[in-house]
Amino acid sequence: MSEMSGAIPIELTVNGRRRALEVAAHHTLLEVLRDDLDLTGTKECCLVGECGACTVRLDGRIVDSCLVLAVEADGGEVTTVEGLAPESRLSRLQGAFLDRGGVQCGFCIPGQVMAADDLLRRNPHPSVPEIQEGLAGNLCRCACYEQITEAVLAAAGEEER
């Protein structure tokens, strides 16, 4: 089953850029982002939707991109961590992650940042329990949870959305 035999044309808008692709029917959005589009900021870990490392924004809501087939995302608008802030600047949320010490090894961080960004869009001034619940699907083995929570609080305090 070479992927060419089952190649299906799809179109995605990724970080504002339209991309026409041919994807295998069984390939996930995660694989297409990482392998076909070389957007390696989105991370691969558990592949069963438990760790959150592959979190991206698809059509206005966050998804575990390992659980979404690329063909399901056809026509969709995708934002990955690379598209969160223009050029090489950081969003206030990304800056807060660094200022508050929310980043250790960093492998889970793209997913954490995407999930936190989504939380703040839906709830601009979340409480601590709301942040902890909102990020419960994003594992951090360095266990920077306290600092990540503080970072989201800090970003919410600074940001008027």
Added chain:
Amino acid sequence: MTAARVGAAPRRVGGDARVSGRQQYVADVHLPDELHAKLVTLPVARARILAIDTSAALAVPGVHLVVTAADLPQPMPRFGPQFEDRPVIAVGETKYHGDPVAAVAADTKDAAEEAARLVRVTYEELPAIVTIAAALDPAAPLVQDPALRPNDPLSGTNVLREHRVGWGDVAAATAELVVENRYTFPMVTHFAIEPHAFMAAPDGEGIAVWSSIQHPNWLQKVIARLLGMPLAKVRVFAPDPGGGFGGKQHTKYEPLVAFMALRAGRPVRLVLTLEETFQAVRRTAAEIRVRTGVRADGTIAFQDIEADYLIGAYADIADRVVGKGSYPGCGPYRVPDARILARSILSHTVPSTAFRGFGNPQVNWAVESNLTEAAIRLGIDPLEIRLRNLARKGEAFIPFDTPCDGTWEQAVRRAAELIGWGMPAPAGRGRGIAVGIKSGPTTGLSYSTVRLLADGSVIVYAGTSDMGQGARTVFAQIAGQELGAPLDAVTVVMGDTAVVPYDQQTSASRSTVLMGNAVLAACRDIQAKLRAMAARLHGIDEAAIVVDRGVVRLPDRELSILDVLRPGLGRLGGELIGNGEMRKDAEPDHPLGGSAAFFEFNCTAVEAEVDEETGDVTLVRYVTVSDVGKAINPLQVRMQDEGAAIQGLGHTLMEHYIFDEAGRIRNLGAIDYRIPTSMDLPLEMHSEIIENEDGPGPYGSKGMSEGALLCVAAAVAGAVRDATGVAIRDLPLTPERVWRALRDRP
């Protein structure tokens, strides 16, 4: 511009790349013409391999290579940091669930996966040893071929090695109270969010290897030996690991990938799945029997400890974990008579390796829990019994080792204060307190080169792996402060053995102390050159010039480093190069081969509430206090301490491998094996540090990355016992286990 200052908490060096997705981990690196590898494993633990048919796999379009034991040099090359017992790929017999019997390399991941499924292995399943009791049964099959340990009287058993340490005479010791119990510690896995990834590519006459490894120089040695190449022809690239925790210290599948790349003449990459990492690394499980003798006044009379550690099918570094982890088993106390026997017991399970705490949390769990029990039975406060026995600074509490190197009582008193020890606990809640120590590195060798460039910016070369602990930031702070460069003008280069000088390893919380001292020495080397330069420029005696933290002091005025550097270097420019070396030599007569460079000391205090209906434990308040000597970066220290504590809550409350009778892991992967999430945190968490600048590292620092994990279990179980009256001696304290213990409460 961010001033580089020791004691400050600047944004992490490398942080921008980590929050924006630009940080490249091994799996993010691609090479032209690369092949994708996939391991072939069996759905059993132990099996005799009868035949491997690769024809169907080789027929898959895009498949270039299927490697089995028969395709590797004969006899099978073996490696391992302690014993060279691990084959590059299983030969003759698989020894644990996940032991690969073949590997496929193909143009695409899809083709590799499909071909891996088509490798037909004929095998005969054999009985597997997965428990300590089964391994010690005289009729048990031997996990390891006795021929691998000739002349070893234990080679006819599943005991790989015994470690005995002690002092005084336990047999003759008496005490008013003797508390004797048996404790168990579960088998848990590292679960770094970055699954291990490996890549190898032919590189001229040599080879280049990429690995998410903590010890690139050690890997270089292993590959050079296995391939018969000079060290200089083996180039290891070690991009910052996405979490290590000890699981990425030692060589795993790099030799396999290297042989495949040489055979294919093309780069080969292998990225493990999370499930495969469960089958690659884990912590040693343990069963500990401890007899604690205590006098009526609460002073410890003796400790008699027997710790059986269940290691895996190949030794990896596990036997060192057993020896070094059990060695300070009596804790940071004055113990007149002590006897510790620890055994490394082989089994048909995943090779266990280093894991944050390195064998200490297991014995600590037993000994600290026993001390709490002694206090309760004597009617002494659990805090008080610890204070009464705690070693004082300078006291040789382990007679033949580094004396107590901190004012440890301060951490204990501060933790007690923060938890509200001595105040009545609210109804339904209990409090627990425990302390932990760990020997720092017993040997070490770190080199650093620092370059002060013509514009005053600085490049630091350090072979440490920054796996999240923040070593880059610490080294940049040190070099920036010493050479007067802002943090943004310091670059720290790591992870390339062709460029960066040798470092023994990134482990045992050593890097701030050992590599930190090497970086400091390299900066001092540059400072000496600056003094000579200033002396020449200003016609002053060198002895009259002082370079201190970025300032050059002449007898009559102060200059910035650039004021000296620019004219000193002259029109051709150039740079000043400094070299630093930090060596801690072995002590051959020492039981561990060397005394502790420092001790990590932590006190943890917990207030917990137990739901009697469900057995659920809620940590209402959690306090962790570590003696760190000096925090070069207090924010990173806090992140390490709190992260270690929460990681420790994993083995304390929820994590454990589950095996079936045949030795198969039943809870592979993130759905069935749970680690702490943001919903499992203590309701309140406080971490504090003690800083007396009394460590051997730069500015009085000590290593500190593991301390806060050492005594988590004993503190939590102590709080559960205080709340319910029930002592639980098996981990993890799952709701089911707690509920059953409460139900069976007398």
